[in-house]
Amino acid sequence: MVGVSLRRRMVPLGAALVWAVLLLGGPAAQSAPQPQRVAFALRRVTVHMPSSNAQFPAGAAQTLASSQCVICHSADMVLLQPRLRQAQWRTIIGKMRSVYGAPLPAADVDALAAYLAQVLPEGTH
Numbered sequence: 001m002v003g004v005s006l007r008r009r010m011v012p013l014g015a016a017l018v019w020a021v022l023l024l025g026g027p028a029a030q031s032a033p034q035p036q037r038v039a040f041a042l043r044r045v046t047v048h049m050p051s052s053n054a055q056f057p058a059g060a061a062q063t064l065a066s067s068q069c070v071i072c073h074s075a076d077m078v079l080l081q082p083r084l085r086q087a088q089w090r091t092i093i094g095k096m097r098s099v100y101g102a103p104l105p106a107a108d109v110d111a112l113a114a115y116l117a118q119v120l121p122e123g124t125h
Contacts, residue, residue, distance in 0.1 A: 052076045061108075061115035068104045068112065072096075083120050089113035 054075040056065045069078050084092070090113040096102040097109070104112065 050074070054079060057119045059115050059119055061111045064108055064112050065115060068102070068108070072100070072102065078116070079120065081120060084117060086110075086113045086117040089116045 052074040056062045056069075056075050056079070065078070066075070069075070090109060093102070093104065093109050093113055097104055097106070
């Protein structure tokens with residue numbers, strides 16, 4: 001085998017030549033596209049969220065709704081949703097957990113769905 005010793009390792013001559021061309025900036029290195037520099041500036045943004053004094057109505061899972069739903073939503077936002085059955089709420093809550101990462105424990109999904117179906121009964125909106 002014809003080769004070149006690089007740091008006590010035998011490397012085939014062809015590979016050594018390719019490395020030499022790349023390291024020394026031969027024709028292959030010169031034709032490679034150069035990365036473009038992009039300038040950008042960071043700026044501070046202030047967001048004012050609407051305030052809400054709404055509370056969840058009394059019910060079996062009022063505390064659960066008050067502690068879990070309001071992590072992402074105002075009580076107003078939840079209470080203004082269209083009327084849904086418990087199974088529909090269960091599906092929506094499952095999506096919030098699996099897609100959006102809502103930290104509601106799986107053991108509390110049914111209780112919260114039943115509560116929301118009770119406080120927003122069909123025919124109220």
